[in-house]
Amino acid sequence: MAEKPMISVIIPTLNAEASLPATLTALVPAALEGVVREVIVVDGGSTDHTGMIADHAGADLITTPPNRGAQMRAGAHAARHPWLLFLYPDTVLEAGWEREADNFMERVDRGSTRCRAAAFRYALDDEGFAPRTLEGIARLRCALLRMPYGDQGLLISRRHYDEAGGHRPLNAREDVDLIRRIGPRHVRVLSARAISDAARYRRVGYMRGVLGNLAPQVAPRAMRT
Incomplete structure (x- = not known):
């Protein structure tokens, strides 16, 4: 029997105490299933309780200067398992995500797919027309541009x-930079949702988010101010 794929989860943080607990909690079922084997929180110098939350959750904590791409790279360097899952600290994977991820990893390991990486379906934790419009733009971008x-x-x-x-x-835009080098045609979007905190859109306005996301090289994360 083939060995079950094992994941190291890498989360770059900076003053993420409000959102990090939900992100970590969503990983617990996959850890119990043996899919998630370690969680690495790479902190960029938080002045809140981010480090304490990571420690209490049993995550490995690394401290680096604040630079998201460099934080993710440091986490990948420290990871001990053959699969890496990069998550932002305000992204919550919906229940059951690990089953679809497990199927994808097994197909890649068997060589039965040309895909090399996977992402989840973009969603926002807000109600109404504006967040659904933003989600629709994300789906369109993934369908057309991968x-x-x-x-x-x-x-x-x-x-x-x-x-x-x-x-x-x-x-x-470290995400865009890496996807380009992986090759967009080699990235699959899974049906399980990655639910993002919509607080920043409520703060700066959904219209700004919609207009920004119409440009294919601009990621929602650039909205954080």
């Missing part, structure tokens, strides 16, 4: 991550 946002997570084997050159030390 360019998921960093908010959608990225599941990739260590081998393919290293072949692509890993994350570069970019503090924004």
Whole structure:
């Protein structure tokens, strides 16, 4: 019987105490199933309780200068397992995500798919027309360009991550940069949702988010101010 794929989850943080608990909690069922084997929180110098939350959750905590791309690269370097899952600290994977991820990883390991990486379906934790419009733009972008946002997570084997050159030390659009090097046609969007905190859109306005996301090279994360 083939060995079950094992994941190291890597979460870059900076003052993420409000959202990190939900992100970590969503990983518990996959940890109980033996799919998630370690969680690495790479903190960029938080001044809140982010580090304490990570420690209490049993995550490995690494501290680096604040640079999201460099934080993710440091987490990947420290990871001990053959699959890497990069998540933002305000992204919550919906229940059951691990089953679809497990199927994808097994297909990649068997060589039965040309895909090298996977992301999840973009969703926002808000009601109404504006968030649904933003989600629709994300779906359209993925369908036409195969360019998921960093908010959608990225599941990739260590081998393919290293072949692509890993994350570069970019503090924004590091997701776009890596996807381009992986090759958009090699990225699959799974049906399980990655649900992002919509607080930043409520703060700056959904119209700004919609207009920003009409440009295919601009990721929602650039909205954080």
